[in-house]
Amino acid sequence: MRAVIFDMDGTLIDSEKYWKAVAEWFFNEVARAVPSDLERFVGASTNDQIEHLKEEGLLKVTPERFIEAKEEAEHRIYHEQTALMPGARDLLAALYAKGVPLALASSTARKWIEVVIDRFALRKYFTFVISGQDVPHGKPAPDIFLACARALGVAPKDCVVVEDSTSGVMAAKAAGMYCVGFKNGLGRHQDVSQADLIITRLAEVRFPFDF
Structure with missing residues (x-):
């Protein structure tokens, strides 16, 4: 058996361009400056984002306030603004039909994943949904992808990951999985050079084996 694992933000939905719109407010609220390694920050879990700001001496609020501010931004994005990436539903439907x-x-909190799944009627496509809250370490650690492989009952070498972030690609390769790097939206500034295949549209996805 072989399986496909999708990232959500910047891969299936275009939320990351809306993050750019709220980023100035968000960073003014929680940080002394924008983190130097924004690529690493974007794909990380909330806890890892907090630690990242602490490491750089940029966090100016409590972790609790950081979470509140992030939730305010996320509510606007996931309930009101984001849309499916072009070709996302067609790709999911084609794989599902096979x-x-x-x-x-996704590193996103589970409640926002659920909002997206229900808003765009994606639930039927996925056998399992795993968030960054469900594993000990977020991307770029391989935990989330290895958890998916275990849940699906598929060996990591038989999994394909579709990702748009530097940390996501690193996590997929650390898990021993074939990775498709999707350069789109904010992700165009992410380094996905470690991916096995790099695409700019979901319609360009090709798999290393037949299903």
């Missing part, structure tokens, strides 16, 4: 097991692996 009986390919699919999982969603």
Whole structure:
């Protein structure tokens, strides 16, 4: 059996361009400056983002206020602004029709993942959904992708990951999985050079084996 694992933000939905719109407010609220390694920050879990700002001496609020501010931004983005990436539903539907097991692996909080899944009627496509809250370490650690493989009952070498972030690609490769790097939107500034295949549209996805 072989499976496909999708990232959510910047891969299936275009939320990251809306993050750019709220980023100035968000960083003014929680940080002394924008973190130097923004690529690493974008794909990380909330806890890892907090630690990242602490490491750079930029966090100016409590972790609790950081979470509140992030939730304010996320509510606007996931409930009101984001849309499916062009080709996302067609790709999911084609794989689903072939009986390919699919999982969603996102650093985003589970409640926002659920909002997206319900808002765009994606639930039927995914056998499992795993958030950054469900694993000990967020991307670029491989935990979330290895958890998907275990849940699906598929060996890591038989999984394909579709990702748009530097940390996501690093996590997929650390898990021993084939990775498709999607350069789109904010992700165009992400380094996905470690990916096995790099695309600019979801319609360009090609798999290393037949399903």
